[in-house]
Amino acid sequence: MAFDSGDDRYAGFPSGFFDRVDQSPDNQFYLEPRLVAHIDERAIAAVGELYRDLKIEGKVLDLMGSWISHFLDPPDNLTVLGMNATELDSNKHAASWVEHDLNDDQRLPFDDDCFDSVVCCVSVDYLVKPLEVFDEVHRCLKRGGAFVHTFSNRCFPTKAIQGWGQTDDRGHVAIVGEYFRRSGGWGDLHAELRTEGSGNGDPLYAVWGYKE
Numbered sequence: 001m002a003f004d005s006g007d008d009r010y011a012g013f014p015s016g017f018f019d020r021v022d023q024s025p026d027n028q029f030y031l032e033p034r035l036v037a038h039i040d041e042r043a044i045a046a047v048g049e050l051y052r053d054l055k056i057e058g059k060v061l062d063l064m065g066s067w068i069s070h071f072l073d074p075p076d077n078l079t080v081l082g083m084n085a086t087e088l089d090s091n092k093h094a095a096s097w098v099e100h101d102l103n104d105d106q107r108l109p110f111d112d113d114c115f116d117s118v119v120c121c122v123s124v125d126y127l128v129k130p131l132e133v134f135d136e137v138h139r140c141l142k143r144g145g146a147f148v149h150t151f152s153n154r155c156f157p158t159k160a161i162q163g164w165g166q167t168d169d170r171g172h173v174a175i176v177g178e179y180f181r182r183s184g185g186w187g188d189l190h191a192e193l194r195t196e197g198s199g200n201g202d203p204l205y206a207v208w209g210y211k212e
Contacts, residue, residue: 017163081108103129138183138185152205176207
């Protein structure tokens with residue numbers, strides 16, 4: 001039985017794939033600020049290096065962000081959208097921020113074609129309606145703009161979707177790639193492991209594409 005969202009694009013995802021152990025409202029879970037790093041220093045550095053390599057600059061949206069955005073070269077105009085006002089207000093690279101729950105309302109409070117790039121770090125695994133969110137990012141991006149996801153093997157397990165928790169690293173890359181393919185309007189898709197495969201530490205995976 002496929003996940004029933006009222007959107008045929010979700011056909012094929014197993015029943016319960018987008019359920020979570022903790023189904024309580026996210027604004028309760030994120031009520032208290034967490035001014036901590038959610039990946040280790042090596043993985044954080046890999047995020048910054050990726051953004052530099054991809055030339056993420058100009059007017060940028062950090063989607064589902066927090067108190068740090070991991071840029072080595074902060075963009076001139078960074079907007080951060082997240083769940084906790086204290087965390088967002090502590091982001092020293094943010095020119096502006098918006099408190100917004102994408103699992104409650106997938107509509108982004110931004111104009112069409114207004115961002116040069118959108119990034120999302122270690123948060124895609126929490127989306128319960130990812131295709132609608134990808135649609136909205138596509139709407140807000142300028143043509144040719146990048147949508148960049150980075151993630152590791154760490155998360156809040158009760159808030160991540162069950163399909164994420166039931167898959168390995170390779171499966172996580174495939175899931176995000178499927179979101180791009182099913183939401184449509186994306187081209188030049190890439191997937192990479194941005195940290196060395198051997199040794200200790202958090203792996204850092206990246207999946208990104210560009211608005212056609």
